[in-house]
Amino acid sequence: MSEIKQTFNSSLGKKLIMALTGLFLCTFIIVHLGGNLFLFKDDQGYGFNVYANFLTHFPPIEVVAYLLYASILVHALYGLVLTLKNRKARPVAYAVQTKSPASWSSKNMGLLGAILFFFIVVHMGDFWYKYKFTHSVGYKEYRTNVLTNQTTVTDFVPADPTFEHSSTTVNDVEIVRVKDIHTLVSTSFHNIWYLILYVIAMGTLAFHLLHGFQSAFQTLGWTHRKYTPVVRFIGTWFFAIIIPAGFALMPIVYYFFK
């Protein structure tokens, strides 16, 4: 046991934890972006609300979700510990600022990470916490005629405030009553400050992943003449451009077009 402890307390062990939690968080944002594409669907929030309900009520996803929260905390905590240790390794600073070539993002991972952590706290407090632990989120009732595929939507007020979700069918009409996170998202995205916060946070994410994704592979020792260019390509185009751009488009589209 002490040997395991020694492994993870070494400088390389701490970086291993950063790399593994970081890559896990990378896989998470793919799923997060995929699910959130429902926001672009013009269905009065039906798809998004049902998806949000599924995420919070499907046990395997709930288990993975807690693993995810733990990863965020561990990644942030180890990042802090490493940053402080690294500062201690150079107690007297240089008089001239370094001119050694190194990418801006690689030199500012701690700062970028701190901004992202602040964003995650605000983001989860606004949506995840309100959705799961308060009764402040409203409800919607979607009635779909399964023959004509016509959907009508009305506000729904349950008798019991702990009501979560129901799905019933009466005479070819499917009635889905679900918590209305979509309206909460929509109102938030119409606030200019949210728009600014989200766009800045996604810019930060882009720079964080531009270095972070390929750096995790380097830390794990997974470099190869053939595959490292592929990793760098995915890290740049997919994780640092497509994903942050996709997320940033959501508040932009809602603020300006919906």
Place this chain on the structure above:
Amino acid sequence: MNLTLKVWRQKDANSTGKMVTYKAENISPDMSFLEMLDVVNESLTLKGDEPIYFDHDCREGICGMCSLYINGRPHGPKRAITTCQLHMRSFHDGETITIEPWRAASFPVIKDLTVDRSAFDRIQQAGGYVSVNTGGVPDANIIPIPKVIADEAFNSATCIGCGACVAACKNASAMLFVSAKVSQLGMLPQGQPERWSRVQSMVAQMDEEGFGSCTNTGACEAECPKEITLTNISRMNNDFFSAKLFREEKVHDHSGGGE
């Protein structure tokens, strides 16, 4: 050439130092950087001042003794050379040049621009060796080694241990140095018996010396006078995790060594 030098002066390890400005006059552009400092020291000595202390030895870029953090870069503005190979033609007339020692908690300043790099020696002693059997003289080249492996091991072995990687790193990390020393032996057949214990011992010693950890910025690779690559670091990481997590091989217990 006439230059203005801002040099870090520090009496000894226990004093606090400061930057002092000197004039370097009538400098030939063909002089090396260290010869320029020799000229400045000559004039300081004639005035009865203490000359500027700096490390140097072979002055042909192979011993790893010279250091100097010049205008924000270890070994100055040129790629893949040491300070002794840097010539004054790389600067322009009237330029102000700031000269600092390597900055790292593990490299304490001894005097002026000279730092104590014995932390590197201790890392090397912790595992940078191979076991050789005594007995009859073996034939040369009796162990087949693929050319690409031999070349790669030789590239790692060109590390002169100057410490520019530590000086360039924003975390004062010694990963490039340690990984080169681990790689040069770990890649060759002769280095296999100690391969898994070596990487553990050397990393343990590196951590004990108080170097920072690696953020993969690549500043070390860019400043290394011998162009040691980041590939060495990932190779060492791979060996380290392999040794720690998957192999039943423990680090040498060197607690009895009177530490």
